[in-house]
Amino acid sequence: MKNLTGILSSVLLTLLGLAIVTFMIGRVMPVDPVIAAVGDNAPEAVINRVRMEMGLDQPLVFQFLHYLSQIVHGDFGKSILTRNPVTEDIARYFPATLELATAALLIAAVIGIPLGVWAAVRQGRLTDQIIRVVCLAGHSVPVFVLALISLLVFYAALGIAPGPGRQDIIFEGMVPHVTGLLTVDSIIAGDWDAFRDALAHMVQPVVILAYFSMAYITRMTRAFMLDALKGEFVITARAKGLSAAAVIWKHAFPTVAVQLVTVLALTYAGLLEGAVVTETVFAWPGLGQYLTVSLMNADMNPVVGATLLIGVIYVGLNLLADILYKVLDPRVR
Amino acid sequence: MLVDIKNLRVAFETRTSRFEAVRGISLQLGKEKLGIVGESGSGKSLTARALMKLLPSNAKITADTLTFDGIDVLSASERGMRQIRGKRAGFILQDPKYSLNPVKTIGSQVAEAWRTHKRGSRKQAEEAAIDLLDQVMIRNPRTVAKSYPHEVSGGMGQRVMIAMMLAPDPELLIADEPTSALDATVQAEILRLIEDLVSRRGMGLILISHDLPLVSHFCDRVMVMYSGRVMEELKASELMHAKHAYTRGLLDCIPSLTHPRDRLPVLNRDAGWLNP
Known part of the structure; x- marks a missing residue:
């Protein structure tokens, strides 16, 4: 039993690490998600609005918690290419x-x-x-x-x-x-x-x-x-x-x-x-x-x-x- | 005559070199207890393993005679050897920690030995295994049968090994340093057990050991080996009064509680021993 909790907690820890790494991938990549979504030519106002809608103006910790709750609910957003979830x-x-x-x-x-x-x-x-x-x-x-x-x-x-x-x-x-x-x-x-x-x-x-x-x-x-x-x-x-x-x-x-x-x-x-x-x-x-x-x-x-x-x-x-x-x-x- | 060996040689060959580890051993054995003593590398184990053809594939065995109960071991096929191994001659290895299969239960390993040579159902084999574990004085054989080798002590493991090798009722038991890996107190118990079973069943025994006093108490005859050769062969009771310089040298190296010495002597080897 003790063994099982040990294994489960190490699995959970690994998954958390995984979430952090994938979150980081999304941030370090030299791609602005807002521009990727609305296009290069969108007006300043639109870009700012979308940035707020996406929660990108919030502190990183909040963004991460938001991301965590999303992936726990199985929501990874939409693909820009296929337009499908x-x-x-x-x-x-x-x-x-x-x-x-x-x-x-x-x-x-x-x-x-x-x-x-x-x-x-x-x-x-x-x-x-x-x-x-x-x-x-x-x-x-x-x-x-x-x-x-x-x-x-x-x-x-x-x-x-x-x-x-x-x-x-x-x-x-x-x-x-x-x-x-x-x-x-x-x-x-x-x-x-x-x-x-x-x-x-x-x-x-x-x-x-x-x-x-x-x-x-x-x-x-x-x-x-x-x-x-x-x-x-x-x-x-x-x-x-x-x-x-x-x-x-x-x-x-x-x-x-x-x-x-x-x-x-x-x-x-x-x-x-x-x-x-x-x-x-x-x-x-x-x-x-x-x-x-x-x-x-x-x-x-x-x-x-x-x-x-x-x-x-x-x-x-x-x-x-x-x-x-x-x-x-x-x-x- | 249970075992007849004349001029046995075991050599290891590689493409570039050849090393002869056993250099012309002869021995005869009936239903008696023979001890083989000698230091590490003297060829004791190889001699015993050659008799069962349990040597690595790069070992070359030659002999004028090498028979088990009249069966020529040298020319015997692998199938023929399987009628001797286990069935007619058991082989106990040194350390039960390594010589028992780590992922199989003790009961199944003993039952397998029984079932390989005796006809019977799986159920009968299991019962026979428990009976055998009982015979080697294991107190709760049913529990032990269900456990794995790592769950029992060294002494218990060696009892299991003995039970396994006695399962098909062999006529000869070869014990290759059966107590070297055990505590001193357990050593005596295991040896008493082997002695008891061997004499009760009227089997032949080859006991390989480093321990001269032990062998002299325990066996009928003793063969002293050095560097792949027999130095001398004598009655066990006379071992303590051996004539050969090598045996005397070995005896002299044994520490004594009654006559303690500051420093134990070093064995002086004589090149002449190798050219009798």
């Missing part, structure tokens, strides 16, 4: 990123973890070397290079993959919006053509993001497993007469599962942050793209809103990892 925009853009990130993480984990274990077991042998080279490539080749090559080969030259975007134009707006995840929504609507189309569009960005994340997950799994396999309890397990598979999966692996949770949580958070580059190359209307476009147009409300969301995701996933720690590792209970 920021929350509405995020609700539309974020599912695209969520769909991409979740699919990529699942694939990366399902392939990366066994691969890392395998490499550790075969340390120094050919299998290990191959896995390590594959991972090194995945981690060091910039995502946009892979993305462009992929588009060039599979879309432009071979024509077997769909082009950029989330769906073909003919399917645009065909599937009723439920979750915002096109694959899920099309299943709900029972529209299998739309589902196939959405899935086909996901393949390239997902595979590239999955490869990148897998490289990291494999490397970390390998390192954790190498450490675990050196443990005396592995000798004990072998001395008991267990098979190699049982020693690896029932004894060594459970001890690294805890550390892997953190790796997976941070990888997922990184993916959700919006794989900006991937989203740009594939014209994927996700959070990363929304954030980038808003930033380039000095549209501060969406920037602050999206930044806050990303921060909350990080805090949330860290919290989740902390809780899973306690479930998986009896030593920290």
Whole structure:
């Protein structure tokens, strides 16, 4: 119980810090929110009136408290670019990123973890070397290079993959919006053509993001497993007469599962942050793209809103990892 | 003959170097208690682990004979070894803090050892585990079975280890410095427990230790090792009157409460020991 209050208060503190940082972003940026809203040519009187309406004439502390109460109520103001409330925009853009990130993480984990274990077991042998080279490539080749090559080969030259975007134009707006995840929504609507189309569009960005994340997950799994396999309890397990598979999966692996949770949580958070580059190359209307476009147009409300969301995701996933720690590792209970 | 070893050598090889850690050990063991003593790095543990083929993959084992109850260990497959490990020969490691799996309950670890070699349901294995914990004199076996290794003391952990290794009723028990990580008072308890179980079950025992007086009380025979070789082998009762200069040197280094000395002597090594 004491533990829980500790965790909750540290989460609240982190969120407060996050609010302060995002508030500061809104102030330090060399953008006058009043001018951004009313335009360069507005008369002096209008500018002054709007400045007062926005509360910008008040002391900074009051402005911050006002900002706090706004974000607690889920109000991030309007986007100048889209003229929609920021929350509405995020609700539309974020599912695209969520769909991409979740699919990529699942694939990366399902392939990366066994691969890392395998490499550790075969340390120094050919299998290990191959896995390590594959991972090194995945981690060091910039995502946009892979993305462009992929588009060039599979879309432009071979024509077997769909082009950029989330769906073909003919399917645009065909599937009723439920979750915002096109694959899920099309299943709900029972529209299998739309589902196939959405899935086909996901393949390239997902595979590239999955490869990148897998490289990291494999490397970390390998390192954790190498450490675990050196443990005396592995000798004990072998001395008991267990098979190699049982020693690896029932004894060594459970001890690294805890550390892997953190790796997976941070990888997922990184993916959700919006794989900006991937989203740009594939014209994927996700959070990363929304954030980038808003930033380039000095549209501060969406920037602050999206930044806050990303921060909350990080805090949330860290919290989740902390809780899973306690479930998986009896030593920290 | 339970164990027959002739001219056992264990070497570690890298691309550029080769180091021989065990250099021609021979030993025979029936259902008796053999103590192996010697300083750190003398090859005691490696000899025991070679018998179970539990050495790291870069270790090269060669021997004229290396058999367990007539089974050739050298040529045995991994599958064949699994019929010996645990089932016929148990292996107790030094420190239960590291040798028990930290994320599995004590009960499940003992039950697993039982279930690997005996046929039975999960439920039966759990009952067998609790019975085994009771046999190693753990007072509240049901509670302990549900706890994790970090929640019990070192002495208790070593009892758990013993219970685990005795689960499939092996004929041989190898104890690799089973009490070095424990307090002096607990050491005696654990050794008494091992002695009691080994003689009651009529098992063979290889006890690896640094502690000469302990081994002389506890074992039937003692083998003294130095630098990968056997210096001498003698009846445990005669250990205190050993002839070999190395053994005498070791004995001389033991501090005594009844005849305290200002300064303990330093062991003078003789290069001739290595070329008998």
